[in-house]
Amino acid sequence: MRSTPPRFPIGLALGLLCVLLPLAAIWSYQQxxxxxxxxxxxxxxDVLIQAGHENRATGKTGAESRQGSEQQWTPIVADTAARILKNAGFTVKRVDAFMxxxxxxxxxxxxxxxLALFIHFDGAERACSSGASVGYSRRSDPLAAEQWKRFYDSYWPHEWMQDNFTENLRRYYGYRWVDASDAEMVLELGELTCPRQARWLKPRLEKLGELVAQYASTRLCQPGGPAPPLSPRCGN
Ligand SMILES: [Zn+2]
Known part of the structure; x- marks a missing residue:
């Protein structure tokens, strides 16, 4: 009698693959x-700029206070930034809450x-318990957030919150709808429900748009910035 050598359980291996691969895909997508x-x-x-909450009539309609609302303020910042960047030769996609x-x-x-920049103003249940902050996705270059904070901090006179300090910052819905080769960040420019922060912000919305544009153009063209190909605007 001949003994047959043990056979590789190919059916079992294939079955395992069929289960594990989709699981890995779902897990990595969720992460x-x-x-x-x-x-x-x-x-x-080159740049995607979203005016957070814009055109949203139900659900997350954004923060409001006596000074104004996110839906009034974020389009002013986003439009100014988009106009400046376009005039400088960058390709810009300016989007609302629905991308x-x-x-x-x-x-x-x-x-x-x-580069994807999602513009927001924070709202807090307890007024003045928040401030400016940055959120970014796992695929984003953390250095880009660091550079934004350093830059905005030279203007912003109020508090900062920790990076990614809320679930909405860590897992912003917009990240799933954008493939950003460099960085994708939620820029919370200050707390709209804090009267002293709102009083500083309100007359400076166009200035904030200029700052966003200045940051984006520097980030896009600097050495060690985003991976090539860079915008033709940068001379590469
Ligand atoms: Zn918001």
């Missing part, structure tokens, strides 16, 4: 290691960009 837009063929913009052109309707739209 933010990849996004659906990264799989799509689409133009990559689409603010003048259009329809569902969420995925986008590809180098």
């Amino acid at each position: 933010g290691y990849w996004s659906i837009p990264s799989l799509l063929p689409a133009q990559r913009f 689409r052109d603010p003048a259009k309707s329809g569902g969420l739209r995925p986008a590809k960009t180098r």
Whole structure:
């Protein structure tokens, strides 16, 4: 009698793969290691600027106080920043809360960009318990957040909160809709529900847009900044 050598359990291995691969894909997606837009063929913009909460009528409609509301303020900042960057030759995608052109309707739209900046003002249950802050995704370059904080801090006279200090900052819904090759960040420019912060912010909304544009153009063109190809604007 011949003994048959033990056979490699190929069926079992294939079965395991069929279970483990989708699990790994779902886990890494939830952790933010990849996004659906990264799989799509689409133009990559230099900068995507979102006016947080803009056009949202239900759900997360944003912070409000007697000084104003996020939905009034963030488009002013975003429009100013987008205009300056476009005039400087960068390709800019300016979007609303649904990641689409603010003048259009329809569902969420995925986008590809180098740098994605989501503009917000914080609202706090207890007034003046918050301040300016930055949130960023796992795929984002943390140095980009550091550079923004250093830059904005030379203007911003009030408090800072820790990076990613809320769940909304760590897991911002916009990260899933954007494939950013450099950095994707939520910029909370200050607490709108804190009267003294709001009084500083309100007359400076266009100035804040200028700062966002200045930061983005520096970030996009600096050596050691985003991976190539850089915008033709940067002379590369
Ligand atoms: Zn917000």
